[in-house]
Amino acid sequence: MKPSTVKINKMPSRFKHQVPKYKVTRSDACINCGTCAKTCPYGVHERSEGHNKVKPPIDYKCIGFECQSKDFCCITKCPRKALSLSLNPMYNTLGDPRWTADMITGTWIMAETGYPPERTDLDYNVGNSGGGFDKLRFKFPAKPAKVDKAEISTAIPLNRRKDGRADVVISTPVYGGGMSFGSVSLSTMVSKAHNATIWNTFTCTGEGGFPDILKPYCDHVITQVATGLFGVREETIQRVKIVELKYAQGAKPGLGGHLLGEKNTEAVAKMREAVKGTSLFSPFPFHSVYSIEDHKKHIDWIKAVNPTALLSVKVSTPNDVDMVAVGSYYAGAHIIHIDGGYGGTGAAPDIAKKNIAMPIEYAITKVHNFLKAEGVRDAITLIASGGIRTAHDLAKAICLGANGAVIGTAELVALECVRCGNCESGRGCSRGIATTDSVLADLFDEKWATQRLTNMYNAWNVQLVDILQKFGMHDVSELVGRTDLLEHIDYSH
Amino acid sequence: MPKKYHITPKPAPLDMDYVFKFTIVRGENCINCGKCIKVCIYEAHKRRTDDPRKMADPNTVVCRNCFRCIQECPRGALEKSINKDYSNIGGAFWKPDILMSLWKQAEDGNVPVSGAGYRGPFTGIGFDSMWTDMSEIVRPTRDGIHGREYINTGVDLGSKLNHLTFDSNGQLISVVPETIDLPFPILFDITAYKLSLHVKEAILKAASVIQTCLIIPVTEITPELEKHSDNIIPSLASTDIDKHEAILKKARLVAIDYSDAMLKDFQALKEKIKKHNHALTIVRVPAVKNVEEIVAKLTQNGAEIIQIVADYRGQEINESSGKDGRLLKDIIRAIHSRLVEDKIRDSVTLVASGGIGMAEHVPKAMLCGSDLTAIDIPLLVALGVRVFEEPQKLLVFPEGLDKIPSRKLTQRIVNLMGAWHSQILEMMGAMGIREARRLRGESGRAIFFEEIDRESFGKLFKKEKR
Structure with a gap:
């Protein structure tokens, strides 16, 4: 059930055009009669008052071949058969096998409307990577038990240790990943936190400190203690409900971080308690942690500083991730957050993103089963990230054994990221999302961004509830570890 | 300890025909308003030097696929597609992206770095069907x-x-x-x-x-x-x-x-x-x-x-x-x-x-x-x-x-x-x-x-x- 603070409002794209999937071509046979402009309900064709000529078709508004079965289709209505429809070659330049153009377009529609797309021509739930989530499908029962959608709960508790620390419950089993101060624009950062508050879930500061501008949302912000210990202060640890110890990041496991000197502006340096303009390295690993025992010492330290906060341990996905997870449980963590090898980043070596550490799909089952065998699965929350792109990925991750997921890229796509991958080059993101450039960072405001995120979270929640209903479930916790509800298109047939 | 082995890179650009990934074509309905010049941070769009009233052909070598010009052109006059040279080079093993990355590395000697997560297929054949492990809490290296x-x-x-x-x-x-x-x-x-x-x-x-x-x-x-x-x-x-x-x-x-x-x-x-x-x-x-x-x-x-x-x-x-x-x-x-x-x-x-x-x-x-x-x-x-x-x-x-x-x-x-x-x-x-x-x-x-x-x-x- 969604919190009462969630209000869905339409929030259109900032840009005049979307990226079109189709191309509507008008041939010379056109006599400018204007029939197309009258018949098309989507506004592909426009003929302004007083103009003789119909304007060139606005491709992105076209719903494609499925329109040909409708009685208002311009192609069949045109008296001169002057219109034709084809796939737009431009669409091939958007997206990639992991985030297909359909998936990006689908996410944009969700962020705009708050609901899954009504169009049926977008394959937005699965990517084209040829493995992992993209090979898994749900086995929905033919006759589901009748469940009232209003009775379905998507809330999950984050403290399952019952150790007297805060009982934190989030309303939807997903929260925002860490993006540090300086790596994304202020509007991006604040909107993520604002949306987390609206959805009663969380977002994370990333490494580099807890800027004051996020203070109004501090009940929904996770502060990160990463290997550089930048911006870590007692007061920021004390102001939050969850503290995340970041050991590694899925996109660059085992490599640490590197903030370039030019990105280390006065404000960033102040927050990080460093000298402006110097390159800042976050080493790998924590230089005070070389064993699970050292790790416990770390957790005890945070626990002593903040007696009620929950502890989340973010690790990447090596072969021994299951051992790390169990070790973290015994060290006192509440949340084990595993970040898969194909996770997002502002900048990472291509060689690391492609090759180091395993995809999240394998790690989830590995960790879930190991924790179960150890008899501690019910006392720890397992959160997956690094490749959770859609509501279906989220539900599949839960079926594989996670309690919930953390997302990063999907949030940025909601803010109209096209995944061009130039976050760190030159002035940063040309679309104003991952940049601190004074001009580019002003491309959108926090209000627009917050609503887009709230809308996308809603669309995901709608889809998740729909999946639970089809399985006849009342609570998302019933879905955890239900691999029997999935099938693999290579193995199962 | 032996002296650290180090290879010193130095920029060495070649004056050659670059293969680029995208083609942008300016349609006839362009009204030469110059919006694309303003929105492109990579300077792919410029006016013609001989006739500044008109827009020059887009310089797609610098295009980073950000879609700003495409989405903000008031007339929707720009069309982008995958460049033919790009799709023609290489093959199933020597993928165009590998060749482009090697050219770039030879030019500047830097480790290829990019933003956003890995964008390729989940797995592949040969060396693409293996990942390397990493260590964190249990057996890390230092540094x-x-x-x-x-x-x-x-x-x-x-x-x-x-x-x-x-x-x-x-x-x-x-x-x-x-x-x-x-x-x-x-x-x-x-x-x-x-x-x-x-x-x-x-x-x-x-x-x-x-x-x-x-x-x-x-x-x-x-x-x-x-x-x-x-x-x-x-x-x-x-x-x-x-x-x-x-x-x-x-x-x-x-x-x-x-x-x-x-x-x-x-x-x-x-x-x-x-x-x-x-x-x-x-x-x-x-x-x-x-x-x-x-x-x-x-x-x-x-x-x-x-x-x-x-x-x-x-x-x-x-x-x-x-x-x-x-x-x-x-x-x-x-x-x-x-x-x-x-x-x-x-x-x-x-x-x-x-x-x-x-x-x-x-x-x-x-x-x-x-x-x-x-x-x-x-x-x-x-x-x-x-x-x-x-x-x-x-x-x-x-x-x-x-x-x-x-x-x-x-x-x-x-x-x-x-x-x-x-x-x-x-x-x-x-x-x-x-x-x-x-x-x-x-x-x-x-x-x-x-x-x-x-x-x-x-x-x-x-x-x-x-």
């Missing part, structure tokens, strides 16, 4: 690449003893075989390509700068090249040994093409070479179907270094089977396991070659069981060569390559190797391995797709056979 600690990429070539033997007085009885150290696990190999002297010289100088060696047919070693004889590995047929006495005298390593006759009397061949000097012998064995058999026999007969030569896409050399041939990853794994089973793995050094096209292939080949690698095509790509796989293998050299100063060509290869060195350090640092020698056959630090997929998804989803 990874930014380290105060030294990650050593050095390897030795030659035979090694399993153990040492001493007499009752504690005197060493074992004769410790000679080995040759290389600071970087990559040899250069241009035996398969006809190159101009200018290009050969540039490649050889690069080998000398990064302190590795170049395998080159003995007949191509001219007096100009002989200046760098320390870095030359002459390659020849076993029957030609006596013909090239002068060159062999200077060589530290000699590469001999494999022939079945060697299986009978390899020792005699070695003696023949040793007659000329103390050089170690590399036997170049084509990666045919029973290559592990050949390698095992050669090793038993005293071969000290064996180079496995797969085809240019890392496939088994097998005229009959075509598609079913194994890939370098599996060939190396099979050879390594065979030698381990026969308890002779340490007596031979394995060089993996053919289809080593990216930095990641080097540590991956080593995890699969080779001691080092040899590369060919990447050296040429660094010089601006375009590779085509279809309809058949074709290398297109840039025009005027021989007029480009040799120093610049050398620097481009040095840059590429510098970028590879840094990337190999990244992977080793993440794995927690500080010695390249320890990568060999360390399959526990690799994650193989077939194994992990069978272990997890196979177990979960495979239907029981009834």
Whole structure:
């Protein structure tokens, strides 16, 4: 059930055009009669008052071949058969096998409307990577038990240790990943936190400190203690409900971080308690942690500083991730957050993103089963990230054994990221999302961004509830570890 | 601690026709308003210099696919598509993106870095079907690449003893075989390509700068090249040994093409070479179907270094089977396991070659069981060569390559190797391995797709056979 603070409002794209999937071509046979402009309900064709000529078709508004079965289709209505429809070659330049153009377009529609797309021509739930989530499908029962959608709960508790620390419950089993101060624009950062508050879930500061501008949302912000210990202060640890110890990041496991000197502006340096303009390295690993025992010492330290906060341990996905997870449980963590090898980043070596550490799909089952065998699965929350792109990925991750997921890229796509991958080059993101450039960072405001995120979270929640209903479930916790509800298109047939 | 091995990059752009990924076409309905100039931060859009009232054709070399111009053009007059040159170059193995990345690395020597997560397929074939492990809480290295600690990429070539033997007085009885150290696990190999002297010289100088060696047919070693004889590995047929006495005298390593006759009397061949000097012998064995058999026999007969030569896409050399041939990853794994089973793995050094096209292939080949690698095509790509796989293998050299100063060509290869060195350090640092020698056959630090997929998804989803 969604919190009462969630209000869905339409929030259109900032840009005049979307990226079109189709191309509507008008041939010379056109006599400018204007029939197309009258018949098309989507506004592909426009003929302004007083103009003789119909304007060139606005491709992105076209719903494609499925329109040909409708009685208002311009192609069949045109008296001169002057219109034709084809796939737009431009669409091939958007997206990639992991985030297909359909998936990006689908996410944009969700962020705009708050609901899954009504169009049926977008394959937005699965990517084209040829493995992992993209090979898994749900086995929905033919006759589901009748469940009232209003009775379905998507809330999950984050403290399952019952150790007297805060009982934190989030309303939807997903929260925002860490993006540090300086790596994304202020509007991006604040909107993520604002949306987390609206959805009663969380977002994370990333490494580099807890800027004051996020203070109004501090009940929904996770502060990160990463290997550089930048911006870590007692007061920021004390102001939050969850503290995340970041050991590694899925996109660059085992490599640490590197903030370039030019990105280390006065404000960033102040927050990080460093000298402006110097390159800042976050080493790998924590230089005070070389064993699970050292790790416990770390957790005890945070626990002593903040007696009620929950502890989340973010690790990447090596072969021994299951051992790390169990070790973290015994060290006192509440949340084990595993970040898969194909996770997002502002900048990472291509060689690391492609090759180091395993995809999240394998790690989830590995960790879930190991924790179960150890008899501690019910006392720890397992959160997956690094490749959770859609509501279906989220539900599949839960079926594989996670309690919930953390997302990063999907949030940025909601803010109209096209995944061009130039976050760190030159002035940063040309679309104003991952940049601190004074001009580019002003491309959108926090209000627009917050609503887009709230809308996308809603669309995901709608889809998740729909999946639970089809399985006849009342609570998302019933879905955890239900691999029997999935099938693999290579193995199962 | 030895002096840190470091490759110094220096920008070395070529004045060549760049392949670019996108084409943007300005439609006739452009009203020359200049909105695209304002929104493009990469300066792809400019006005015409001869007539500033009009827009020039978009400069797509700089386009980074941000879609701002496409989405903000008031008339929707811009159309973008994938460039034909881009889709035509390379092929299934030498993907266009690999070639573009190699060109870039040769130009600036930097590690390719980008934002957003990995965008390729979940898994692939050959080396693309394995991931490397990393360590965090349980067994981390210190510092990874930014380290105060030294990650050593050095390897030795030659035979090694399993153990040492001493007499009752504690005197060493074992004769410790000679080995040759290389600071970087990559040899250069241009035996398969006809190159101009200018290009050969540039490649050889690069080998000398990064302190590795170049395998080159003995007949191509001219007096100009002989200046760098320390870095030359002459390659020849076993029957030609006596013909090239002068060159062999200077060589530290000699590469001999494999022939079945060697299986009978390899020792005699070695003696023949040793007659000329103390050089170690590399036997170049084509990666045919029973290559592990050949390698095992050669090793038993005293071969000290064996180079496995797969085809240019890392496939088994097998005229009959075509598609079913194994890939370098599996060939190396099979050879390594065979030698381990026969308890002779340490007596031979394995060089993996053919289809080593990216930095990641080097540590991956080593995890699969080779001691080092040899590369060919990447050296040429660094010089601006375009590779085509279809309809058949074709290398297109840039025009005027021989007029480009040799120093610049050398620097481009040095840059590429510098970028590879840094990337190999990244992977080793993440794995927690500080010695390249320890990568060999360390399959526990690799994650193989077939194994992990069978272990997890196979177990979960495979239907029981009834």
